[in-house]
Amino acid sequence: MFQNVMDYLGFGASLKDDFDLVLFIDKDGRLTLREFCRKVAAVALDFIESGVRHRPVAVMAEHSADTLAWYLGVLASGNYYVPVNPDIKDEKFEKIKALAGIDHIRRGNIDTQTRFPDAGSDDELLSVFERLQDVYRGIPADLPMYVIFTSGSTGEPKGIIKTHQGMMSFIDAYIQEFHFDRDTCLGSQTPFYFDASAKDIFTALKVRCPMHILDAKLFLTPLALGEYIRDNHVNTLQWVPSALSMLSALKVFDKVDLTAIQKVLFVGEVFPPKQLKTWMSALPDTEFVNLYGSSELSGICAFYRVGEVNEEQNVPIGYPLSNSRIFLVDEGKVITEPDAVGEIYVLSDALAAGYLKDAEKTAAVFTERPSADMPEGIYLRSGDLAKYGAEHELIFVSRRDYQIKHMGHRIELGEIESIALTVPGVEKCCCIYHNSKIILFYTGSIDKAGLSRCLRERLLSYMIPNRLTQLDSLPLNANGKIDRTQLMNQVVNRKRI
Amino acid sequence: MDELMEFLEDLHPDIDYETCDTLIDDGILDSFDIISIISEVADMFDVTISAEYIVPENFNSAQALYDLITYLEDEG
Numbered sequence: 001m002f003q004n005v006m007d008y009l010g011f012g013a014s015l016k017d018d019f020d021l022v023l024f025i026d027k028d029g030r031l032t033l034r035e036f037c038r039k040v041a042a043v044a045l046d047f048i049e050s051g052v053r054h055r056p057v058a059v060m061a062e063h064s065a066d067t068l069a070w071y072l073g074v075l076a077s078g079n080y081y082v083p084v085n086p087d088i089k090d091e092k093f094e095k096i097k098a099l100a101g102i103d104h105i106r107r108g109n110i111d112t113q114t115r116f117p118d119a120g121s122d123d124e125l126l127s128v129f130e131r132l133q134d135v136y137r138g139i140p141a142d143l144p145m146y147v148i149f150t151s152g153s154t155g156e157p158k159g160i161i162k163t164h165q166g167m168m169s170f171i172d173a174y175i176q177e178f179h180f181d182r183d184t185c186l187g188s189q190t191p192f193y194f195d196a197s198a199k200d201i202f203t204a205l206k207v208r209c210p211m212h213i214l215d216a217k218l219f220l221t222p223l224a225l226g227e228y229i230r231d232n233h234v235n236t237l238q239w240v241p242s243a244l245s246m247l248s249a250l251k252v253f254d255k256v257d258l259t260a261i262q263k264v265l266f267v268g269e270v271f272p273p274k275q276l277k278t279w280m281s282a283l284p285d286t287e288f289v290n291l292y293g294s295s296e297l298s299g300i301c302a303f304y305r306v307g308e309v310n311e312e313q314n315v316p317i318g319y320p321l322s323n324s325r326i327f328l329v330d331e332g333k334v335i336t337e338p339d340a341v342g343e344i345y346v347l348s349d350a351l352a353a354g355y356l357k358d359a360e361k362t363a364a365v366f367t368e369r370p371s372a373d374m375p376e377g378i379y380l381r382s383g384d385l386a387k388y389g390a391e392h393e394l395i396f397v398s399r400r401d402y403q404i405k406h407m408g409h410r411i412e413l414g415e416i417e418s419i420a421l422t423v424p425g426v427e428k429c430c431c432i433y434h435n436s437k438i439i440l441f442y443t444g445s446i447d448k449a450g451l452s453r454c455l456r457e458r459l460l461s462y463m464i465p466n467r468l469t470q471l472d473s474l475p476l477n478a479n480g481k482i483d484r485t486q487l488m489n490q491v492v493n494r495k496r497i
Numbered sequence: 498m499d500e501l502m503e504f505l506e507d508l509h510p511d512i513d514y515e516t517c518d519t520l521i522d523d524g525i526l527d528s529f530d531i532i533s534i535i536s537e538v539a540d541m542f543d544v545t546i547s548a549e550y551i552v553p554e555n556f557n558s559a560q561a562l563y564d565l566i567t568y569l570e571d572e573g
Binding site: 216219220221222223226242243245246249250251252254255407448449451452453456461462466467468 | 507508509510511521527528529531532533535536545546547548549551552553
């Protein structure tokens with residue numbers, strides 16, 4: 001039983017046999033395990049020598065192998081990392097730094113020359129890791145592995161504390177279920193500041209298989225992306241459906257043979273059935289799996305192997321991963337019969353340790369069992385409503401609140417509203433989500449171009465509304481609140497607004 | 498062209514599409530925008546922009562995009 005992910009991943013004497021394996025490939029080239037370890041060691045030794053221990057370290061997470069070396073170097077020195085989008089707005093980053101108590105920030109390339117002039121010998125590198133072992137094995141049991149920030153409904157960032165135990169439990173179950181091994185070749189699309197990237201990163205590190213860190217620019221030229229995948233023998237994609245849909249919608253399969261892809265695991269949002277069907281008929285021997293997870297646990301907790309696409313219905317959430325149990329609960333009763341809707345509760349070894357400095361929210365989401373018919377333990381209350389299908393597979397119904405999944409990102413519509421309200425000239429506003437578009441209705445004196453400029457300064461690109469609509473007044477419901485339903489009806493009944 | 502301009506302005510109201518010819522090179526349009534444009538063009542003009550045409554030259558300016566659509570319409 002390992003206590004620490006570094007131990008679990010074998011960052012000790014066993015490295016030597018695998019030093020020559022190519023582990024990460026990014027736009028700067030190919031990195032063997034040896035070269036990666038050198039970077040990890042250089043990072044870790046710097047922290048240790050400056051006396052930084054048990055501290056959070058923000059890493060500006062570019063899509064590069066060095067970001068991963070920063071992560072592991074932070075862990076190897078007995079610290080924990082906080083992934084940050086390199087494009088983060090200053091104001092939000094200040095809030096995160098204050099909340100997490102961050103006073104160390106790292107980014108960019110890692111210099112190994114100073115530490116290992118002329119590369120140094122393998123034995124020297126191994127002896128460094130022997131020393132590091134003593135450091136990372138000595139961390140307090142409750143020290144996080146990393147803290148990931150997501151946006152809260154009020155626009156205040158919230159930090160989720162991810163644990164070493166959770167990651168190890170997840171990776172074990174995940175590798176066992178999907179048979180990842182040294183023949184696996186990953187193509188990483190998910191940005192490393194996004195929690196879903198842990199599936200790629202820690203699968204590659206655990207099985208020591210190659211992972212191509214795909215340049216975001218490739219996603220602007222689908223044909224080149226397809227050719228890259230084919231020419232580099234990438235056989236496993238764990239992407240968001242919007243990235244996958246790009247290849248199918250643009251008929252890349254007609255031009256590039258991608259049948260060597262063995263597994264397509266998708267997560268984060270609904271895969272449009274038409275696009276999924278295109279994928280499945282182009283790659284008839286490939287395994288397609290819908291994954292279901294949450295930032296409040298490591299990795300995923302349920303999956304569904306897609307046999308046939310039913311265009312009438314979204315792909316099911318499916319069945320629990322072996323380290324998790326899932327219950328549907330409605331008003332204190334456990335649901336087992338088909339078609340009744342309940343909220344998903346997850347019992348798992350991989351649950352996060354809670355929200356950073358927010359005991360109230362932690363208690364609301366990580367709760368005792370809501371029904372005596374369930375085993376005792378701490379449950380994740382997911383906020384997702386679901387039902388059982390005929391094969392006892394879980395089927396997603398809706399969110400309990402106004403949180404949406406857009407382009408693979410989890411977004412609180414309330415956050416967009418609260419930021420729009422900070423723009424001078426905006427009086428009231430309301431955000432709705434329809435047909436994969438974020439639509440912001442507002443009243444006030446500012447015109448659309450002016451508001452758009454201001455929102456671009458204040459919001460990350462994936463949160464920027466796709467449409468802005470200025471109104472003289474917003475409809476109110478009987479309680480005097482903005483009537484979302486009426487706005488939604490307006491959108492649904494008129495194609496262009 | 499007007500309809501296309503209106504859609505592009507909705508996408509990024511702060512960009513002057515009359516003059517800007519570095520929509521891709523300067524990172525103004527991202528991959529999400531490209532997908533929006535392709536699906537909107539399909540609805541608006543009944544034209545499918547297939548993968549081999551999705552290269553920076555065809556998306557760097559509104560005029561280049563319009564020329565591409567016209568070319569594909571004639572091909573069609």
